Amino acid sequence: MRLKSMLAAGLCAALFHAGPALAAEDSVAAAKALLQSMRYDEMIVQSMQQMESTMQQQMEQQLWQTLPDCAETPDCKSKASALLQQVLKTQQDYFRSPETRKLMNEMQVQALSKNFSVAEIHEMNAFYQTPTGSKMLRLxxxxxxxxxxxxxxxxxxxxxxxxxxxxxxxxxxxxxx
Structure with a gap:
């Protein structure tokens, strides 16, 4: 009988200490499910593609502000334009890389699971399943x-x-x- 009591006490202690870890695991799983429902990876790719032209314009403007005389010299202008294209390609490669998207996804999962309860994450997931939530994600x-x-x-x-x-x-x- 004493062995059963000790085993029961040990099991209770183990479950008590495992509770927060299991809750965190549930929170991470819920956050991953939410991001999947949100089509988070697609949303990031679409957002970056739509922002690329704006970013390009901003970078060009910054370049010509930094080198105002360069725009008047054909050789300098040509080299600066080539540099700009190289910088833009580097930027695109970074944001479009699977590693960056994976990192962004992992950071989002951690932030969601840290700042929202499992119930709240499930509520958000339910919202994104509605027509309004789906429209929000699409737009x-x-x-x-x-x-x-x-x-x-x-x-x-x-x-x-x-x-x-x-x-x-x-x-x-x-x-x-």
């Missing part, structure tokens, strides 16, 4: 493509000049010494 890349350029434009007008001013001030203060 999200388009919405991001519409809002992304506006945000980048605003950043170029309001944020970047402030950052440049701060960096110029820092450089001025530290180069005088």
């Amino acid at each position: 999200m890349p388009k919405i991001m493509a519409e809002t992304g350029p506006l945000l980048m434009k605003d950043m170029g007008q309001r944020l970047l000049p402030k950052l440049k001013q701060q960096m110029d001030e820092f450089a001025r203060q530290h180069s005088a010494r």
Whole structure:
């Protein structure tokens, strides 16, 4: 009888300590199921493809701001354009690579399972199964493509000049010494 009591106590202790690990496992599994329902990988690929042209325009603008005289010299302009194409290809290769998509997926699973309960993740999953949730998933890349350029434009007008001013001030203060 004593052996049964000890085994029962040991089993209870093991289950008590395993509880959080099992809950975390359930949370991770629920998060993975949610991302699958959301077609997360497809959504990321679509979003990046739609943003590439905007990113290209921003990079070109930054390049010509950095090298204003270069645009007037054919040889320099040609080399800068080639560099820009190389940089864009490197960027595309990174964001389109299976390794990056896998990493983004894993980070998303960890963030979801850390910040939401299993029940909340199931609720989100149920929402994405509805017609409205499905529509949201389908249109999200388009919405991001519409809002992304506006945000980048605003950043170029309001944020970047402030950052440049701060960096110029820092450089001025530290180069005088």
